[in-house]
Amino acid sequence: MKKLLILLFIxxxxSVSYSQDxxxxxxxxxxxxxMEAAFEKIEGV
Structure with a gap:
């Protein structure tokens, strides 16, 4: 279980560091x- 948690942490x-851009x-x-009504007002959505 400990190995699994370490793997998930890594x-x-x-993945967070690669997706910053x-x-x-x-x-x-x-x-x-x-959800639809809130996002209809935002440009680019």
């Missing part, structure tokens, strides 16, 4: 959470 921080964001939601 993978998490290595990205300008994309992904959100999951639907009509139930009223």
């Amino acid at each position: 993978l998490f921080f290595s 990205k300008k994309n964001a992904y959100f999951a939601g639907g009509c139930f959470w009223c």
